[in-house]
Amino acid sequence: MYQEERLIEIVHYLEKHKRISTENICGLFDVSRDTARRDIIKLEEQGHILRTRGGAILPTLSKTIANYDDRLLDESTTESKKAIGKLAASLLHDGEYLLLDASTTVQSAAEQIYTKGHVAVTNSIDIAGILNQKEGISIHLLGGLLHQEHRFIYGSRAIEMLSDYYVHKLFMGVCAITADGITTPNEEDGYILKEMMRRADQVILLVDHTKFGKRQFHRIAGLEMIDILITDQEPDERLKEALLLHEIDIMIAKGENQP
Missing domain, CATH: 3.40.50.1360 (Rossmann fold)
Structure with missing residues (x-):
């Protein structure tokens, strides 16, 4: 699975479960801890998640509203x-x-x-x-x-x-x-x-x-x-x-x- 596909699946998991750990990512996608950490960093750079100790969460604060x-x-x-x-x-x-x-x-x-x-x-x-x-x-x-x-x-x-x-x-x-x-x-x-x-x-x-x-x-x-x-x-x-x-x-x- 390419990283882009994995990132989409991680966000889908978070939408359902609210929180994901590095171990969850390793188990779900059969990747190393270093790969899991890189995925989390990438998602945070894109503004989709917030990193926490040992994993990530979706931001609870919605920042924008359509006109x-x-x-x-x-x-x-x-x-x-x-x-x-x-x-x-x-x-x-x-x-x-x-x-x-x-x-x-x-x-x-x-x-x-x-x-x-x-x-x-x-x-x-x-x-x-x-x-x-x-x-x-x-x-x-x-x-x-x-x-x-x-x-x-x-x-x-x-x-x-x-x-x-x-x-x-x-x-x-x-x-x-x-x-x-x-x-x-x-x-x-x-x-x-x-x-x-x-x-x-x-x-x-x-x-x-x-x-x-x-x-x-x-x-x-x-x-x-x-x-x-x-x-x-x-x-x-x-x-x-x-x-x-x-x-x-x-x-x-x-x-x-x-x-």
Whole structure:
């Protein structure tokens, strides 16, 4: 087996098992310890892994996030986001006061709202536009600075406005969730989301399975702040156990092509 092929297999092993030792590599690929160490060094140089004593792990901190338009057009998650959004919208009742953050999955929920009489507060210019096309929804768009890449309003003025509101339900999405809580790569977004969670009677997290087990730079909150998780697949055992420990209702949304 060529080194390039071996490196791919090592990464696949890490994605499943989270950790690999030099001995694992020797046994799996019938190579010497020196070869195994060279493989680990090569993967670290490529930015795929972190070396540890006697082996390697995958980085737990995700460093990048695609811009809003790319996330919106990501075909690998389009069906899941639509199913999650549909299930989230089905939880609404006429006349409820709502908070909606600026995630693409929450945008999918906004597109599928058919109940009426809502008062909706959002920091998303896109979601405000979508809700504006619907009958019987009063929209409060937060003021402040516009993040051009991710298309959300942020800053001290937005947080100040949020502090004046109380709502029945918050729909929010995140880039990363582990048993330790939810995180975001953007600190300013994190401040907004923290305040949104304080303003809502019920916090409903909309997140597809690709966010499970990932950790980002800025911590938003622990799992104790979440009431309902709507996703497209069962979380792994460790995350599911943590969610159930905090009495979070896990709802699985099925796409049209899913059994």
